[in-house]
Amino acid sequence: MITEQDLQRAITTFERLREAIGGVIVGHDTIVRASLIALLCRGNVMLEGVPGLGKTLLVRTLASAVGLKFSRIQFTPDLMPADIVGTDIITEEAGHRGFSFSQGPVFANVVLADEINRATPKTQSALLEAMEERTVTVGANTYPLEEPYIVLATQNPIEMEGTYPLPEAQIDRFLLKANVEFPSVEELVQITVRNTEGSGIQFPAPVATADDILLARDVVRALPIAEGLREYIAHLVLATHPTSELATPRIRDYVEYGASPRAAIALIAGAKAHAFLEGQPNVRHADIEAVFKMALAHRLVLNFRGEAEGIASSELLDDVWNKVPVV
Numbered sequence: 001m002i003t004e005q006d007l008q009r010a011i012t013t014f015e016r017l018r019e020a021i022g023g024v025i026v027g028h029d030t031i032v033r034a035s036l037i038a039l040l041c042r043g044n045v046m047l048e049g050v051p052g053l054g055k056t057l058l059v060r061t062l063a064s065a066v067g068l069k070f071s072r073i074q075f076t077p078d079l080m081p082a083d084i085v086g087t088d089i090i091t092e093e094a095g096h097r098g099f100s101f102s103q104g105p106v107f108a109n110v111v112l113a114d115e116i117n118r119a120t121p122k123t124q125s126a127l128l129e130a131m132e133e134r135t136v137t138v139g140a141n142t143y144p145l146e147e148p149y150i151v152l153a154t155q156n157p158i159e160m161e162g163t164y165p166l167p168e169a170q171i172d173r174f175l176l177k178a179n180v181e182f183p184s185v186e187e188l189v190q191i192t193v194r195n196t197e198g199s200g201i202q203f204p205a206p207v208a209t210a211d212d213i214l215l216a217r218d219v220v221r222a223l224p225i226a227e228g229l230r231e232y233i234a235h236l237v238l239a240t241h242p243t244s245e246l247a248t249p250r251i252r253d254y255v256e257y258g259a260s261p262r263a264a265i266a267l268i269a270g271a272k273a274h275a276f277l278e279g280q281p282n283v284r285h286a287d288i289e290a291v292f293k294m295a296l297a298h299r300l301v302l303n304f305r306g307e308a309e310g311i312a313s314s315e316l317l318d319d320v321w322n323k324v325p326v327v
Contacts, residue, residue: 020204043175067206068109075119081126113153254306
């Protein structure tokens with residue numbers, strides 16, 4: 001049972017988080033909000049953009065503000081799965097030899113998977129279990145990960161040299177994917193001032209605890225959503241499938257596989273978190289719209305024609321949004 005005191009504590013926690021992050025990050029409101037939504041929804045988020053736009057800085061700032069254990073994994077072509085999850089090592093104690101598990105950097109609360117698409121698909125897949133089940137299995141042993149747990153991955157555009165496409169199974173495990181846009185003139189000036197004068201970047205002191213985050217998650221889960229909006233979300237997801245009667249002509253022409261049921265879960269969870277961040281008591285149509293593309297764009301698999309013609313998933317989702325009627 002969520003009390004009024006719990007609600008106010010959760011609201012205060014995330015107001016402090018937004019203020020702390022805003023003190024370091026210039027602009028980037030969309031990706032800041034996406035990261036907070038993922039944290040509220042027990043999800044993971046993918047941040048895509050060219051190098052130098054502040055993706056890594058955002059993740060480090062978030063980790064500092066929540067005061068939780070942070071680790072960074074720099075993905076490179078020679079990175080191995082054991083470098084991520086850990087491995088059993090031989091130890092000797094009192095004359096007896098045995099194996100003990102040495103934890104990898106995935107054992108943290110906030111994990112930065114930096115430039116994740118510069119590693120091979122085999123290595124990328126080492127995160128699958130951690131991202132979904134919040135456990136790590138090595139040999140016959142399974143180790144739980146401490147909550148709250150979130151993976152924030154940065155990715156360079158796939159057209160850049162030295163990148164590998166992520167497996168569809170892993171892409172689907174990201175609650176949201178947000179594109180990092182280039183700053184405006186005013187923001188760019190502010191960035192240059194901050195980084196060339198004074199004492200430089202100062203990461204914030206912790207303004208939240210693990211218990212604060214877990215409580216806020218319970219508050220968000222308890223937010224009501226009308227059955228009509230649930231049905232509307234189901235229609236939106238089904239409309240991305242080329243074989244569905246709800247599919248638009250462009251979806252039938254350019255899409256091989258539509259969004260999975262995880263997309264519907266992500267839309268509902270993300271809309272609840274967005275409503276919470278907006279101070280709303282229930283989910284509205286506007287909340288669904290705010291997370292629609294971030295929750296679905298990375299889950300569409302284009303067919304050969306769509307790839308050949310360079311069709312963007314966001315364009316197809318615009319078509320779906322405009323043609324699926326509100327229930």
